[in-house]
Amino acid sequence: MKKTILAIGSVALSGCLLFAFAGCGTVNKAKSMKGEEVTEDVWDAAMAGTAYETETSVALPVQTVADETAEAPNYKAEFEIKMKYEFATEGGEIFGQTVEAMEANLEMNASSEVVIANNAMHFNMDYSVKVDGSENLLALMGMEEAVSEDGNVELYISFADPVGFFIKDGEGNWISASAAGDLSEMAETMYEACLGILDQSALVGAFAEYSYSEEKKGYVAADGDLSASGGGASLNIGGELIYKFKDGKLGAIYSQASMNMAEEGMSGGMEAEVGLVYTYGGQSVTLPSVA
Numbered sequence: 573m574k575k576t577i578l579a580i581g582s583v584a585l586s587g588c589l590l591f592a593f594a595g596c597g598t599v600n601k602a603k604s605m606k607g608e609e610v611t612e613d614v615w616d617a618a619m620a621g622t623a624y625e626t627e628t629s630v631a632l633p634v635q636t637v638a639d640e641t642a643e644a645p646n647y648k649a650e651f652e653i654k655m656k657y658e659f660a661t662e663g664g665e666i667f668g669q670t671v672e673a674m675e676a677n678l679e680m681n682a683s684s685e686v687v688i689a690n691n692a693m694h695f696n697m698d699y700s701v702k703v704d705g706s707e708n709l710l711a712l713m714g715m716e717e718a719v720s721e722d723g724n725v726e727l728y729i730s731f732a733d734p735v736g737f738f739i740k741d742g743e744g745n746w747i748s749a750s751a752a753g754d755l756s757e758m759a760e761t762m763y764e765a766c767l768g769i770l771d772q773s774a775l776v777g778a779f780a781e782y783s784y785s786e787e788k789k790g791y792v793a794a795d796g797d798l799s800a801s802g803g804g805a806s807l808n809i810g811g812e813l814i815y816k817f818k819d820g821k822l823g824a825i826y827s828q829a830s831m832n833m834a835e836e837g838m839s840g841g842m843e844a845e846v847g848l849v850y851t852y853g854g855q856s857v858t859l860p861s862v863a
Contacts, residue, residue, distance in 0.1 A: 597650075597652065597683070598650045598651060598652035598683060598847040598848070598849055599652045599654060599826070599845050599846070599847035600847070601824065601849050602824040602825060602826040602846075602847030602848060602849050603845075603847065604789075605789065605790075605816050605823055605824045605826075605849070606789045606816075607784075607789050607790035607791070607814075607815070607816030607817050607824070608816075608817045608818060608819075608820075609784045609817075610820065612779040612780075614820050615779040615817075617820075618817060618821045618822040619773055619774075619776045619822060620776050621647075621822065622647075622770065622771050622772045622773055622822055622850065623645065623771050623773040624645045624688045624731070624770075644691065645689070646688065646689045646852065646853055646854075646855050647687075647688055647850055647851060647853070648685065648686065648687050648688075648850070648851040649685070649686045649688075649848060649850050650683075650684070650685055650847075650848070650849045650851075651683065651684045651685075651766050651769075651770070651846075651847070651848050652682065652846070652847045652848075653680065653681070653682050653765070653845070653846050654680075654681050654844065654845045654846075655679070655680045655681075655842070655845075656678070656679050656841075656842065656844075657677070657678040657840075657841070657842045658676070658677050658839075658840060658841050658842075659675065659677075659839070659840040660674065660838070661673060661674050661675070661839075662838075672708050673706070674705065674706045674708050674712075675705050675706050676703070676704070676705030676710070676713070677702070677703070677704055678702070679701070679702045680699070680700070680702075681700045682699035682700070682762055682765070682766070684697030684698070684725075684766050686766065686767070686770060687855050687856075687857055688855065688857070689855040689856050689857045690857045690858075692728065692730045692732075692857040692859055693728065693729040693857065694726075694727075694728050694857045695727050695728070695729075695767075696724070696725070696726045697724065697725045697762055697766060698723075699722070699723055699762045700722045700723075701720075701721050701762075702719065703718060703719040703720075704719075704720070723759060723762075725759040725762055726739075727739045727749075727763070728746075728859050730859055736748060736859070738862060746860040746862050747862060748862055769825065769846070770848070772822060772825070781793075788812065788814050789814070789816060790816035790824075790826070791815040791817075792812065792813070792814055793814070793815065810830045810831075811827070811828065811829035811830070812828055812829075813826075814826045821850065821852055823849065823850055824847070824848060824849045825846070825848040826845075826847055826848075827845070827846040828843075828844065828845045828846075829842070829843075829844045830843050830844075
C-alpha cells in the first residue's frame with residue numbers, strides 16, 4: 573500500500589514534488605481550537621511532552637525521552653485524516669512521450685485514539701481506503717486490481733524491558749508479536765501514518781521558525797498558496813500546518829492541503845485534512861492477557 577500511494581503521487585505530479593502534511597470530529601476539534609501564545613521555554617517543554625518513553629527502541633518507531641528526570645508520559649491523542657486524490661491523462665504526446673489514457677482515484681479516511689501511560693501504549697484505529705482506476709495505471713503502480721478495504725488496527729506496546737508487542741490473531745485472541753511487521757500491510761501502513769506525527773519532540777528548539785497567527789488560532793509553519801499558468805497549463809497548491817497550545821501544552825495540530833493541476837493532457841486534484849488533539853493526564857493502560 574505504501575508503494576501504491578507513492579506511485580500515485582509520482583505519476584500525478586510528473587516529477588514536481590509536493591509535500592503536504594496531509595488528513596468529523598477530531599479534524600473539526602483541531603481546526604476550531606483557539607491556541608495560546610507561548611514563550612520559547614513553554615514551546616520546548618510542550619513539544620518534549622509529546623514524546624513517549626521506551627527503555628529500548630529496537631524495532632519500534634518511537635523516541636526515547638532524553639531527560640531521564642522528565643515526568644513519565646501520560647496522555648491521549650485523537651487523530652483523524654481525510655484525503656481524496658484524482659489523476660487522469662487524455663493519452664497521446666505528453667512531455668515528448670506517447671502515453672495511454674489512464675486514470676486513478678484514491679480515498680482514505682482514518683480515525684484513531686492512542687493512549688500513552690504506565691510505560692505502555694494502546695493504539696486503536698478504524699480506517700477505510702479505496703484505490704481504483706484504469707487497468708493500465710493500476711499495473712503501473714504494481715497493483716493487479718482496485719483496492720477497497722475497511723479495517724481496524726488495535727494493538728498494545730509495553731515499553732518495559734523487554735519490549736512487548738501485542739496484537740489479535742484471526743480468532744480475536746491477544747498474542748505476542750515481534751514487531752509491527754506482524755500486522756497486515758494495510759494495517760501497518762495506517763499505524764505508521766498515525767504514529768509518524770504523534771511525537772513532535774523533534775521541534776524542541778524550533779520556536780524561532782514559527783509565528784503566531786491570530787487568524788489561524790495558532791503557530792503557523794506553512795501558510796501560503798502557489799499558483800501558475802501559461803501555455804494552457806495551470807497549477808494551484810495551497811496548504812497550512814498549525815500548532816495550537818492549550819494550558820501550556822501542545823493541544824492540537826491542524827493541517828490541510830489542496831492541489832489542482834492541468835497540463836499537457838494531464839489533470840489532477842488532491843484535498844486532505846489532518847487533525848490531532850491531545851489530552852494530558854488521567855490516562856492508564858492495562859496490557860492484555862496473553863495465552
